[in-house]
Amino acid sequence: QISGQVLKEIENLALAKGATAVKYVKLPGDSIFEGDGAPEPYAIVFTVKMDKDKMDTAPSFDAFREVARGYMRMAIIANLVTRRLRKLGYAAYPGTALGGLTDYSRLGELAGIGAIGYHGLLISPEDGALLRINTIYTNIENLPIPAENPHAWVRDFCARCRKCVRSCPVNAIYEQPQPQPNGRVKCIDAGTCLDYFAANFGCGICIDVCPFSQ
Numbered sequence: 001q002i003s004g005q006v007l008k009e010i011e012n013l014a015l016a017k018g019a020t021a022v023k024y025v026k027l028p029g030d031s032i033f034e035g036d037g038a039p040e041p042y043a044i045v046f047t048v049k050m051d052k053d054k055m056d057t058a059p060s061f062d063a064f065r066e067v068a069r070g071y072m073r074m075a076i077i078a079n080l081v082t083r084r085l086r087k088l089g090y091a092a093y094p095g096t097a098l099g100g101l102t103d104y105s106r107l108g109e110l111a112g113i114g115a116i117g118y119h120g121l122l123i124s125p126e127d128g129a130l131l132r133i134n135t136i137y138t139n140i141e142n143l144p145i146p147a148e149n150p151h152a153w154v155r156d157f158c159a160r161c162r163k164c165v166r167s168c169p170v171n172a173i174y175e176q177p178q179p180q181p182n183g184r185v186k187c188i189d190a191g192t193c194l195d196y197f198a199a200n201f202g203c204g205i206c207i208d209v210c211p212f213s214q
Contacts, residue, residue, distance in 0.1 A: 002140045006088065010044070010081060017077045019046040020126045023111035024143035027102065030182060031110070036101040039093045040137040044081065045104070045111040047134075048073045049127040052213065058204035067202050070132035071097040078134050085138060095135035104133035112146035115154035119164040119173050119206040120187030123154050128212035154212070164206040170196045173206065 011022045023045050027038050054066040078094035085092035095101065105122045109115055114124030114131075123129050165173045172193035177185035197203045207213060 001142050002088075002090070007143075010084060013084060014044075014046050014077050014081055017080060018048050018073050019077055020049045020131070021113045021124060022046045023108075023113050024145050025107050025111040026143075026145055027107070027137075028110070030184065031102045031106045033101060033103070038101055038137055040091055040139045042138050042140055042143055043095075043102070043107060043111075044136040044138060044143070045107050045113060045133065046074075046077060046081075046136075047108065047113060047122075047124060047127060047131040048077070050130045050132065050207075052130060055130055055204055055208045055213070058208045059200040059202070061201055063204045063208075064201035067132070067204065074132055074134035078136055081136050085136070085140075091137075091139040093137040095137065097132070097134050100135070102135065104135060107135060108133050109149060112149050112151070115149060115151040116187070117154060117164070117210065117212075118158040118162060118177065118187060119210065121207065121210075123151075123210065123212045125151065128214070129207045129210040130213045157211075161211060163209050163211065167205055167209045168193075169203075169205065172196065 014022050025043050025045055027041055027043055032038055048070050050066050050070050054062045057063050074097040082092040082094045105116050108122040114122045117123045121129050124131055170192050172189045177187050179185055
């Protein structure tokens with residue numbers, strides 16, 4: 001158990017170091033990647049925002065460097081908050097800023113930070129699609145986990161917009177998300193996306209053209 005005052009201190013620590021949102025979730029099984037396992041059943045989910053002007057140049061080295069800077073800031077925040085929680089006697093394990101054990105976009109949506117768009121990325125009111133997501137796994141049971149997501153309407157907007165679909169240089173974003181046997185949907189052709197991503201400074205075009213980023 002954690003008090004509201006201590007939780008607020010944790011949130012303020014993350015926000016002071018550059019986080020734009022700090023929310024909470026209980027990990028569902030379908031958020032954990034196949035073959036992996038989460039160290040604790042709950043997670044603190046937080047985001048940082050990338051610089052719009054730099055991402056406007058995507059794909060470019062400046063945009064790539066801004067993405068890397070986002071990863072660095074997330075790692076710093078995750079480690080600071082983890083150390084603070086451990087000093088207070090809680091279990092805490094920082095998620096890795098790049099890669100990880102769980103689907104961060106899925107957790108961000110469940111935590112109420114935003115909603116997943118047609119490009120498969122989380123969109124939030126604070127950051128649009130210009131965000132990076134990380135987690136801190138913990139054993140704190142009384143976290144204020146939202147009952148529903150107030151941003152679910154974003155998907156209705158995406159269904160009418162599809163600017164990311166039209167703007168993808170290799171047509172890696174599906175015109176319609178593809179239903180999967182597990183009840184989830186697949187938004188992109190991951191192999192096609194990754195090939196272009198790897199050869200073009202991490203791309204980022206879908207992040208930049210999203211109206212919520214603008």
